[in-house]
Amino acid sequence: MGDGPELDADGLPEELSAFDQILHRGEANPRTRSGIMTVEVLDTTPDWDVFRQRFEYASRKVLRLRQKVVTPTLPTAAPRWVVDPDLNLDYHVRRLRVAEPGTLRQVLDIAEVAAQSPLDISRPLWTATLLEGLQDGRAALMVHLSHAVTDGVGGVEMFANLYDLERDPPPQPPPPLPIPQDLSPNDLMRQGLTRLPGAIAGGVRDVLFGAAQAVGHAVRDPMSRLGSAIDYAMSGARVLGPVADPSPLLRRRSLASRSEAIDIEFGDLHRAAKAAGGSINDAYLAGLCGALRLYHEAKGIPVDTLPMAVPVNLRSEADPAGGNRFAGVNLAAPIGLQDPQARIANIRSQMTSKREERAIDMASAVAPVLSLLPDSVLESMAGSIVNSDVQASNVPVYAGDTFIAGAKILRQYGIGPLPGVAMMVVLVSRSGYCTITTRYDRASVNDHQLWAQCLLAGFDEVLALGGDGRAVPASFTLDTAPSSPLSSNGSTAQ
Secondary structure, eight states: OOSSOOBOTTSOBSBOOHHHHHHHHGGGSTTTOOOEEEEEEESSOOOHHHHHHHHHHHHHHOGGGTEEEEOOSSSSSOOEEEEOTTOOHHHHEEEEEOOTTOOHHHHHHHHHHHHTSOOOTTSOSEEEEEEEOOGGGOEEEEEEEOTTTBOHHHHHHHTGGGOBSSSSOOOOOOOOOOOOOOOOHHHHHHHHHHHHHHHHHHHHHHHHHHHHHHHHHHHHOHHHHHHHHHHHHHHHHHHHSOOSOOOGGGOOOOSOEEEEEEEEEHHHHHHHHHHTTOOHHHHHHHHHHHHHHHHHHHTTOOOSOEEEEEEEEOOOTTSOSSBOOEEEEEEEEOTTOOOHHHHHHHHHHHHHHHHTOTTTTHHHHHHHHHTTSOHHHHHHTTTTTTTOSEEEEEEEOOSSOOEETTEEEEEEEEEOOOSSOSEEEEEEEETTEEEEEEEEETTTOOOHHHHHHHHHHHHHHHHGGGSSOOOEESSOOGGGOTTOOSOOOOOTTO
16 A cells, blocks of 8 residues: 555545545534535526436546545544445435526525535535526526535536536436445444554654654754744744734624625726736735725724735645645735725735745644544634635636536626635636625624625726726615615626
8 A cells, every 4th residue: 555645536535634624524513614605697497307417427427426424433544535325316406496586686595595504414515406497597506515525626627527518519428337335434443443553653654754854954954954944933923823903893703694796707807907917816806805995984994904815726737626725825905005006016915925935835734633623622713723804715617608408607606605704705707707706794794785885896996997897796786775876787697
């Protein structure tokens, strides 16, 4: 047996990493639940039998769709992914009908309830729900996935098998069924006990070898080794330490949440970013900072900065699609800067500096220790490893048109978890459009109409740098907020 992790038929690790174990354990608690959800708007309602078959075939190609997590009765081994011998696809693939008038607002409200609900950890950790009855004959696909399965970027790669590049592709033969594994928690515990002596011996060997190497290096170059350790420790303090005082407006936490979304043409955001000398991500974060500034000012509590966490993808081409490979970068979000170009420059400078930190992956480094802590301790630590009021993710999906069961995907909205933060924001770029979805704790953001106005206006500030592009409301209409100075322009998803 080699030193590397055991891989399944998809080339994915069979054992959960320490970080993935923490995410999996958190599924049982509403304060630590970290499910990923996406809502895709389809241009037509697909045939149900064809739609279900797409997931049947995809589950044969993507093992994680048929695998559940088996946790040993006693912690003698790491939890393991196994192909569920009792998979019931009808539990995972569902259909609902949205009441009239069938708006995206209604869809997001349904998604919010699903996002707050736990996934059944005794089954494969996902559900896919076809929502019928949207306006103009459209439909929506709502996918709910445990973060223990993968992160956002890995999910794009993992679930590419669901989609076609044309509306009516030629029929394909069904892929072969994966071989099921009937492994019980007691079986896994006994396997761990059998391997324990070898694992202990191997661990002792590795520790002794590593210690011998460290001593050798220290004897040859003591000052360099000491300096390297100090540099790493200082980098870790910068990575995990606070970067700004939290906002007094966003301090409260509850179990109630809501999502709002806007649409932006990709080209408009790209031109604005280029005009300011930044990237798409810089412009995105600058627009979000503008929205937060306007909201704080409207509430009479202006602040200069607040702590914002930005996940950075650490996944290489050699990494499997499953599991999580990202690190959180802490920014002092410059929400007090009114000039959007200055915000972009400030964010770009911070992101460049933070990406170069030696200890950028510190959270994963301490995960093996954290995974040993009781659930109650992990709950109390939720959101404290990355001290932030807001988290903001950027997930590029597919550049061209994609279809599922004969329906074209028009938009995709990402609804992220709230791991102890006031707001999670997800940008999804797909098929020429960017969507920005903000999911927030209602105890922190208690005026949803005001926030919707500020979200739109904050991004319009940035888009104006590149021309006359404007953000479009997706989950709301401006006529619901009569005090808004902006003109109503409606949404393609309404």
